[in-house]
Amino acid sequence: EVQLVESGGGLVQPGGSLRLSCAASGFTFTNHWMTWVRQAPGKGLEWVANINGDGGDKKYADSVQGRFTVSRDNAKNSLSLQMNGLRAEDTAVFYCARTRYAAAFMDVWGKGTTVTVSS
């Protein structure tokens, strides 16, 4: 079964850091770009970052560029998102998603992990 499981969410103070992880299983991880998408409470979906199969190509939304870093460990079938300089507006559910081969839409999603930035 193809599965993505996020972890690492929680409550953090403004300016703080958090590292999200996503464990992948049931598919050949290195064949796929991977994506982080977030959803603020009551709001729509916002793309955050993408990373290619070998980790050498990364894309970021302007809203997180310079603060967030996406990475992957292909030996562990794991995706990560290091978030620094967190702001209240980063409060959201963060989803890990698999990107369809040779396209940039998301065909498998995790259940999400909640990040709350508040003092």
Place this chain on the structure above:
Amino acid sequence: DIQMTQSPSTLSASVGDRVTITCRASQSISSWLAWYQQKPGKAPKVMIYKASSLESEVPSRFSGSGSGTEFTLTISSLQPDDFATYYCQQYVSYPLTFGGGTKVEIK
């Protein structure tokens, strides 16, 4: 950045109704468009990709059409399981962008 605009933002319909949701791109995206369904508290699920290709195991009552800047998602006969929020997403260029969503409610 390519802006994606969905209409309507909310749609009230009854079981059995034909429902159409529109998504407009601020510039041409060819057919590089996906549609997602999201239910409360759940992750999104891809329904349509490349504007009109039905994702595996998605019921055939869902269909997508359009190219360039105007796209539609149609549900031919609304079922109780279809009440949800639908999002379009362009994937022709970065940043990847989503429409604001259309909530399909029970009338």
